[in-house]
Amino acid sequence: MKKMVSILCIFLFSYQVVVSAAPQMNIEDTVVKMPLAADVGFDDAVASMKLRANAHNMKLVAELPLSKQIQAMGKKARRMDIYQFCDPLTAQQMVEANIHFAAYLPCRIALVEDKDGKGWLVMMNLDMMLHSATLGKELKVSATKVRDVLMDIMQAGANGDL
16 A cells, blocks of 8 residues: 555656646737727728738638627627638648648637727737748748738728728
8 A cells, every 4th residue: 555655646746747847838829919999890890801801812711600609598798709711722732731730720810809898809820830830832932821811801800991
C-alpha cells in the first residue's frame, strides 16, 4: 500500500510538472477584433460586409443567427451572428495541400454585441496560420489575398462603408 501511494504521488507530481510546462495560449492573440464605429448599427455593418464581399467575389456561404436561435429556445441573448465567407478555389487548393485545413473552412466573421451593447467584428487571426503553415509560394499568395479580403470585409463592416 505504501508503495502504491508513493507511485501515485510521483505520478501526480510528474503530471503537474508536465501540465505547468505546457505553453499557455492567450485566446486574444488568436483573433482579430474590430469595434463597430459609433454611428454604425449592426444591420448596417452586415450590409456593408455583404456588399464588400460581393465586390471581392468572396462568397457568403452561410449565416448563423445564433442569438435568434438562443431566443427561440426561451433565453435572452445579445446579438451574436456568424457570417461564413469562402473563396472556393483557394479553399480547394488549401485542402488538397493539407487535409487539416478543412477544419478552418469556411472563413468566419462573427458580429457580437458585448455586455455594454457595443458591436464587434471578430475573426481568427489568419496571420498565425499563414506564418506557421507549410504552403507553396502560389498557395501562400492566394491565402494571403484571402486574408486581405477578409480584413477589408471586416473594415467595411466596422465603418459602415457601403
